[in-house]
Amino acid sequence: MTATNGQALIQQVRVTENTAHFVKDGKTREFEIKELPRKFIRWQLDYKHSIYDAIEKDEYIAFNAGHLPVVGTWQSDSPVPNLANKGVGFTPRDEHIDHYLKLVEDAVEEIAKLPPHAVNETRDLRINTAREFYKHPEHIDWRRLGLLEIFEGSTFKNLSENPLASVLWTGNAPIFVSYQVDCVVEIITPDDPRYRFSWAMRRLFEYEPFHVVQTMYPYSYCFWVIDHKDKTPKRRYPGKRSDNTVNEGKGHICGHVK
Amino acid sequence: MVKGTIQAVKFFVDRNAIIDFVQRLRTEFKRPGRLFLIGETSQVLEGWRDRADEITFTAQIASKDRPAFVSAVENVQNELGIELVEEHPGDLIPLPAGFQTRAHRVSAKKLPANNPAVRESHLKVYHFDPYSVSFRYIARGDEPDYHIVLYYLQHGWVTMEKMESMLEKLLPEFSLATIAQDPAEFRRKYKGLQQMWRAISAGVTHRPTSA
Numbered sequence: 001m002t003a004t005n006g007q008a009l010i011q012q013v014r015v016t017e018n019t020a021h022f023v024k025d026g027k028t029r030e031f032e033i034k035e036l037p038r039k040f041i042r043w044q045l046d047y048k049h050s051i052y053d054a055i056e057k058d059e060y061i062a063f064n065a066g067h068l069p070v071v072g073t074w075q076s077d078s079p080v081p082n083l084a085n086k087g088v089g090f091t092p093r094d095e096h097i098d099h100y101l102k103l104v105e106d107a108v109e110e111i112a113k114l115p116p117h118a119v120n121e122t123r124d125l126r127i128n129t130a131r132e133f134y135k136h137p138e139h140i141d142w143r144r145l146g147l148l149e150i151f152e153g154s155t156f157k158n159l160s161e162n163p164l165a166s167v168l169w170t171g172n173a174p175i176f177v178s179y180q181v182d183c184v185v186e187i188i189t190p191d192d193p194r195y196r197f198s199w200a201m202r203r204l205f206e207y208e209p210f211h212v213v214q215t216m217y218p219y220s221y222c223f224w225v226i227d228h229k230d231k232t233p234k235r236r237y238p239g240k241r242s243d244n245t246v247n248e249g250k251g252h253i254c255g256h257v258k
Numbered sequence: 259m260v261k262g263t264i265q266a267v268k269f270f271v272d273r274n275a276i277i278d279f280v281q282r283l284r285t286e287f288k289r290p291g292r293l294f295l296i297g298e299t300s301q302v303l304e305g306w307r308d309r310a311d312e313i314t315f316t317a318q319i320a321s322k323d324r325p326a327f328v329s330a331v332e333n334v335q336n337e338l339g340i341e342l343v344e345e346h347p348g349d350l351i352p353l354p355a356g357f358q359t360r361a362h363r364v365s366a367k368k369l370p371a372n373n374p375a376v377r378e379s380h381l382k383v384y385h386f387d388p389y390s391v392s393f394r395y396i397a398r399g400d401e402p403d404y405h406i407v408l409y410y411l412q413h414g415w416v417t418m419e420k421m422e423s424m425l426e427k428l429l430p431e432f433s434l435a436t437i438a439q440d441p442a443e444f445r446r447k448y449k450g451l452q453q454m455w456r457a458i459s460a461g462v463t464h465r466p467t468s469a
Contacts, residue, residue, distance in 0.1 A: 047463045
């Protein structure tokens with residue numbers, strides 16, 4: 001990647017207020033940015049606390065569905081998307097990022113004084129630091145997701161050409177919580193506080209068994225939410241579609257109320 | 259149902275917020291009545307968990323006093339900026355026989371009264387029958403709903419045996435005419451709850467080792 005191309009890459013998506021502007025070949029596309037829905041946020045927060053409880057007890061974590069959704073990216077002329085499970089987290093709102101960045105980077109500095117494998121000795125500090133962030137949902141920017149790029153493979157190539165992505169989370173039985181979130185993607189570099197925050201949060205848990213240890217993160221992504229759909233399965237009723245337009249609505253099935 | 263606007267509403271309510279809500283309501287509304295806390299609201303006040311999305315309650319108030327009660331609730335909601343939801347489980351599903359007698363009176367220890375108006379209030383506070391609440395939330399079946407029932411089970415407020423015996427009588431009353439009472443869906447969800455109860459503790463949302 002030449003310097004010029006790199007610069008173009010990180011400037012192709014710009015965000016002002018609640019609008020993301022994607023500029024390519026002199027044309028600008030605009031996307032309205034939305035906040036994630038409360039029901040999804042609640043699921044995420046419950047999941048985070050549940051995982052932190054498990055890490056605290058050094059339990060086996062079979063899968064971390066709240067953190068590892070499927071991310072779909074595509075080139076504009078590609079017949080199929082590229083799909084990959086990616087670690088996805090959240091970042092503080094701009095007005096709170098300095099506070100939480102210091103908190104997490106200070107913790108990373110502290111744990112770095114011990115060898116990486118000393119996970120038991122540093123567990124309390126690492127867990128308490130992460131919990132402190134997720135304990136304050138009002139300080140989190142729920143309009144964006146934070147991801148780290150590692151391999152510069154298909155996802156990176158696709159996002160460099162077409163900075164749009166869809167993310168799909170799926171939870172456990174018997175509920176099968178499922179959300180699709182569509183995003184416009186800003187590629188950001190290591191000097192950006194959002195990159196530093198995502199990296200430091202990852203570093204807190206880098207040497208836990210559920211992570212494959214990585215040392216290179218050339219970029220991070222800020223996925224700005226432009227749409228979301230609750231795809232949690234529900235029973236289809238006669239005369240209704242199965243697309244979640246049937247909600248509980250005081251229990252009545254439209255057209256079947258006596 | 260009393261709902262606040264999303265901008266004014268905090269993400270969660272904790273125990274102090276629930277105590278504050280009850281105290282202010284008792285100060286604002288001076289008539290007799292019974293206030294029933296429901297689900298997560300009960301569980302947060304009891305100290306089983308840290309937070310709830312909102313304060314969920316129902317109230318038994320004489321009809322002549324109802325307008326004053328609604329006005330008091332709205333005033334308290336505006337003061338506190340928290341989400342309040344008034345909902346009677348019986349509006350959604352048939353309730354098991356004897357639900358009125360299974361309400362738990364909230365102990366004075368859980369609701370400290372810091373002024374005479376609160377101490378002398380005729381608005382008595384209860385936890386709604388946990389069996390009725392469990393069935394109502396199983397019927398809805400969102401992920402936090404299962405955990406409400408798991409917390410009741412974990413604290414011995416409901417048992418699987420009693421739930422099953424009540425459901426034998428209750429499920430024939432469920433009707434496919436409403437979503438919340440779809441008996442086939444209810445059975446599927448209840449089976450899921452049984453499996454969760456065997457596999458995990460309340461509050462475990464991630465995929466656990468033994469599931």
